[in-house]
Amino acid sequence: MLVDDLPQNLIALKSVLERADREIITCTSGNEALQILLKEKVSLILVDVQMPEMDGYEFVEIVKSHPATANIPTIFVTAISNDQSYITKAYDLGAIDFLFKPLNVEMTRKKVDSFLRIWDNDQELKLLNDKLTVKNQELEQFASILAHDLKAPLRNIKSLLEIIEDENAMNLKGEPSKLFEMVKASTVIMSRLIDDLLHYTRNIQNNEGTEKVNILATVENVIKLINPKSNTTIEKVNLDHFIMFQPMALNQIVLNLISNAIKYNDKDVADIVITFDSDKCSLSVKDNGPGIDEKYHTKVFEMFQTLGNKSNGESSTGIGLSLVKKLTERNNANIKINTIPDSGCEFLITNLVRATS
Structure with a gap:
């Protein structure tokens, strides 16, 4: 015009x-x-x-x-x-x-051509973003439907297993008993996988804005939720600080990291230390577990990737750490793993933003 x-x-x-x-x-x-x-x-x-x-x-x-x-x-x-x-x-x-x-005729033409190209590219990006938003909404809806449709027959299977177990408790011995326990364990794993998939899609699509969040309050709420056993100690160091972060995202990140530190710990007592570094504005979760080999430091953050650790009798769906990475990056922060020789490992979240008072 x-x-x-x-x-x-x-x-x-x-x-x-x-x-x-x-x-x-x-x-x-x-x-x-x-x-x-x-x-x-x-x-x-x-x-x-x-x-x-x-x-x-x-x-x-x-x-x-x-x-x-x-x-x-x-x-x-x-x-x-x-x-x-x-x-x-x-x-x-x-x-x-x-x-x-x-x-200047030539300069005017070039400037107009350049600005129109930028406009066209911007419109294409907006169109792609709109399509991606629709696809993400469809994915979330699909995940919800899938979870509902899969959970219904799964509940029936679990109920039937309970009936069989009650009626045949005295008769299942040896190999049949082991096979029966395997079936029960498989239903638990499948149920957890469905829950994790649904939780993943819902959290990734959640676009609530960042807020002033207290790290200590978040950690304490998570600990209350997990209710760790007596053989777990959790030390909280310098956590009474506020950062700008999506509250639900920080809660989910802390929940996954603490749960994993407990779940895969191979020691008689699981020692977990959660520290906020005020100078570097970073959050650290250290444990005394078996550690993670450096060659797997990237792999563990990929969807459905696990290391097969089952130290406490629980398997992983390979979704938790992928969700942690996505939520961390969505808040413009970074997460990495540091190996602590003979002392487990550390998950370190960096580039956090301190909240102004």
Whole structure:
């Protein structure tokens, strides 16, 4: 869209910018341009500064104040002095460039071509993002339906197993008894997998904003929820600090890391130390378990990847740490594993943001 109160200027500028694949709309006033913007989709506006009734600054201010047109890139075109105050005012209003008459024809063409390419790319990204949002919503809905449909027959299987166990408790011995226990264990694993898949999809799609979150309160709530056995000690070091984080995400991260430190610990007493480093703004969860070989430090964060550890009789679905990584990155933080020789391992979350008081 070209906006200028002088028809001869519009004709000249249109002749410079005309292309077979480009539609150019010309307007001789800001009011006329605003009327057209209500009906037409515009990719770029070039507007003269000095116009009667409504000058270019007033026109752009109105355009930028309306949600439907606020993101349209705008270039001011003017014959007035290239005083810094005029340029500053243009950028303050949201303009992307300022061209002075007489125009350099080649430079004007290149700038317009560049800004239109940026606009087209931006629109493609928005379209892809909208499609991705729809797909993610479909995925979450599918996961919910899948979980419901799978859980119903699974509940029936568990009920039948309980009936069989009650009626044949005295008769199941030897190999049949082992096979029966294997079936029971498989139903537990399948139920956990369904729950984890559903939880994963719901958490990944949750886009609530970051808030001021107290680390100590989060850790203590998680510990109450887990209710660890007497052979587990959890030391909390310097945790009474606030960070900017999604509350549910931090809760899920801490829950997974502490649960894993307990679940896969191979010592008589599981020692877990949770520390917040005020200087580096990082959160550490250390344990005295078997540790994780360095070659698996990346693999454990991949979906459905496990190391096969079953030290406490529990297997993993390979979803928990993948969820931890996704939630950490969604909050612009990073997570890595540090090996502690002969002393287990450390999960370290870095790049956290301290909350201002």
